[in-house]
Each structure stands twice: as C-alpha cells, then as structure tokens.
Amino acid sequence: MQSFLGTEFDLDSYSIVDRPIPEPGEAQLRIRVEATALGFVDGLMMQGRYQIKPALPYVPGGEIAGVVDAVGPGVAQALVGQRVVTWQLGGGLAEYVVVEAADVDVIPDQLPLPVAAAMLVDYQTAHYALLDQGKLTAADTLLVLGAGGAVASAAIQLAARSGARVIAAASSEHKRNAACALGAVDAIDYSLPNWREALKKVAPSGIDVVLDPVGADKFEPAFRSLAKGGRYLVVGFAGGAIPSLPVNLALLKNATLHGVDIRYFLSSRPERARRIRSALFSMVARGDLSPPATNTFALANARDAVLATSDRGRHGKVIVLPGT
Numbered sequence: 286m287q288s289f290l291g292t293e294f295d296l297d298s299y300s301i302v303d304r305p306i307p308e309p310g311e312a313q314l315r316i317r318v319e320a321t322a323l324g325f326v327d328g329l330m331m332q333g334r335y336q337i338k339p340a341l342p343y344v345p346g347g348e349i350a351g352v353v354d355a356v357g358p359g360v361a362q363a364l365v366g367q368r369v370v371t372w373q374l375g376g377g378l379a380e381y382v383v384v385e386a387a388d389v390d391v392i393p394d395q396l397p398l399p400v401a402a403a404m405l406v407d408y409q410t411a412h413y414a415l416l417d418q419g420k421l422t423a424a425d426t427l428l429v430l431g432a433g434g435a436v437a438s439a440a441i442q443l444a445a446r447s448g449a450r451v452i453a454a455a456s457s458e459h460k461r462n463a464a465c466a467l468g469a470v471d472a473i474d475y476s477l478p479n480w481r482e483a484l485k486k487v488a489p490s491g492i493d494v495v496l497d498p499v500g501a502d503k504f505e506p507a508f509r510s511l512a513k514g515g516r517y518l519v520v521g522f523a524g525g526a527i528p529s530l531p532v533n534l535a536l537l538k539n540a541t542l543h544g545v546d547i548r549y550f551l552s553s554r555p556e557r558a559r560r561i562r563s564a565l566f567s568m569v570a571r572g573d574l575s576p577p578a579t580n581t582f583a584l585a586n587a588r589d590a591v592l593a594t595s596d597r598g599r600h601g602k603v604i605v606l607p608g609t
Contacts (some may be wrong), residue, residue, distance in 0.1 A: 287607070288379030289587040292342045292533045294333030300347075301585060305385040309357035314386045315366060320399040321377030322348035323603040324435070324466055325404070325594050326525055330375065339375055345591070346377025346605065349384075350392070350402035360386045365393050369399065371536045372551075378587050380607045390562055393570040401566065403602040404439070404579040408565045409558065410547045411439035414496055415447075417550065418543040423448030425493035428484070428510065433460030435577055435602045436520055440496050441467045442574050449494075452487055452604050454480070454503075467575060481506050496520060504528035508540070515540045523597070577602050583609040 288304045293298035309315045327333040327345045351369045356362060369389040376382040392401045414436075415421040427444045429437045432453035443505025444451045453464030454475040461472035471487040473480055484492075491512025497504060501524025506531060508517055515538055535542065551558045568574040578601030582590035591604050 286380040287584060287601055288344050288570055289344055289346075289584065290342050290344050291331060294338075294341070295507065296331060296588070296591070299331065299591075300587060301587070302380075309355055309360070309383050310358055312359045312386055313357040313383050314353050314389065315381055315383050316349065316351040316356040316371070316389075318377060318607045319352045320349040320350045320402040321346040321605045322350075322402040322405065323520070323594050323605065324348070325339055326366045328492075328594050332385075332435075337374065340450060344376050344379050344443075347373045347375055347377075348402050348405045349373060349377040349382060350398040350405070351382075352398075353389075356386070359553060364389075367396070368398060368401075370405050372391055373511070374404055374442065376606075378584065378605055378607075380584075383439050390559065390566075391533050392566050394550040395570040396566055397576075398565050399579060399604050399606065400569065400576045400579065401567055403579050404565065404569060404577070405546065405562070406570075407435040407577065407602065408443075408574075409440040409546065409551075411443055411496075412522065412561055412565065413521055413547055413550050414545040415494070417602055418545055419494045419496070419516050419518050421449055421494055422483060425453065426488055426512075428452050428454060428488070428492045428495045429464070429469070429541070430444060430454050430495065430497045431499040431523055432472065433600045434498055434523065436498050437496065438464070438467055438577060439574075441469050446470070446574075449520060449533065452484070452492070454484075456597075457600075461601065463578070471580050473588060484510055491515065494518065495584075498522075499524040500528050501526040502528070503558055505530060505534075508534055508538075508542075511540045513539050517542045518545050519543065520545045525535045554566075577605045581606055581609075 453469035500522035
C-alpha cells in the first residue's frame, strides 16, 4: 500500500512510500481509507512542534473515514463493510490503517465519507466549546473570530440554531459572506485597525461569548469587547502567536476564560462525546446542518495538502482522498 511517511521531524523528509498492508490484531480492525481530513495541528506534528510528539517513522493524518475491510480476533465480523470514522494521532495518509475497534463510529449511509472526515473533529469541538464550556443560550451574542475556519463555521451554525445572535469576524469578503450564509447576522473585517469600532456599532452592549481559534493580536481586543460576565473560549492559535492578557481585564469585566481541549473532553466523557458525534452526523445527513466546505487533494499531492492547512486565505477543510 502507499502511504505518506516521514523519517524525521522535517517536512522535507516526507514522501510517498510503499509499505505492506497491515493486519489487525486482537480487538483491532482495518480500514480502507477513503478520506482523511487535515488541520493546522498535522503540520505541527510532522515537525515535532506539537504538544504530543509522535514516534518516527510517522504517517500523519488523524481524522479518518473509510470502510472496514478486515477485523482481528475479538471483533464482530459484522463490522466488515461498515462505513466508519475514527480520530487517531496519525496514520490516515495511507491506503489502509489499523485501529482499535472501540475507537470507530459507524456513520449514516446518507453521509459522504469525505464529509464525515471533514466534520469529525471540528463540529464536535464547536459543540463542546459553545455548549459545555461557553454555556451559550438564546439570549447571548456570540463573536466568532476566524469565521472562515472549520471550527468557526460549525460554531456559527450551531449557535444560530440555538437562537443566539452571531457576529462573524473574518479578513476577506468571501469568508464574511459565507459566515452570513451559515447564520451570522453581522460580519466585520477584523483585519482593519479599527475593527473594534465596527464591532461596537453592531454590538453596543458588548459580547457575551467569544469563540477564538485565532489568538495572536486578535485576543486582547476581543476580550476587551466582552460584556460584563462574558465568557471567552480559547480554541487555538491559528494566528501563530500565543497571546497574553492583563489579568485586570478579567476582573473589570467579571469575565471568565475557558480552554477548549477537545481531547480532554473525549477522554473524560467518552459516552457523551460519542452521542454528540452521532447526533451531529445525523444532523448533517438530514440537512439540518450544512456540511463543511472542503478542498480535496490526491494522496500523491499530500505535501501540498499539508502546506494548504497553513494558508490563511484558504476557505474549507483540507481533505486527502487516497483513492485518487
């Protein structure tokens, strides 16, 4: 089988190589990979710059969708042929991958596999951020930074469905228009130096909840825009720099800062997490939520796919299709 493998923590060490098709062991199954979604974290892991450093040699890509084609001892034979998704620390940029059977979810027949891969982590992250950490209600005004991103796009839809008023912040007109199509009632250009003034015009009473996957220089101005008792959700640092905050602002705002660690949620509350994933997959399959926008690449172009995850002008989730 072909896989995109690296022998060092250096992007230049990764290439397409032929390897034996793996065999599932006890309590494991093998997936014929149909689609693998990539995010900014994948590029960091490939370079050994993420908080979790994988063992070498390493095959990146953890958001995996495909069809079960073999099972090991202790796994029901009925799973063979099932369409499944799984989130791993890597292994997805290959034609086959072996995982623990307990780590897969069967998905609805109506849900395309690339869509399932694209939404697996991002939709659940958005749900956990807004409803578990942010305690979002219909009475709240939500500001979503980096509104063209995958988590942000999912958050806009979920918040709008809950009845909250959503304001999107993005640097391009295309991303702002897309955010409004998903349910945002206002959109501002936060690449402008006076973007907080534009925000005050559409939210003069302040923001109840901020969802921030960007960080960098957007963090402090957005925190200053909170209303009294506001909640600030830290999802990631796609802007590059990890910012700091004068803590007196939290006191003055009577505000709270919440980290959104989706891995902690999955490990600490696995059954709730599985129920939420199932509900989200069903909602997209029924058309109650829009599927994520995607950019597709062939496995042969996996390097280009990884580089695309760092392109701030990109709109849509990066998907690699091993069968193309």
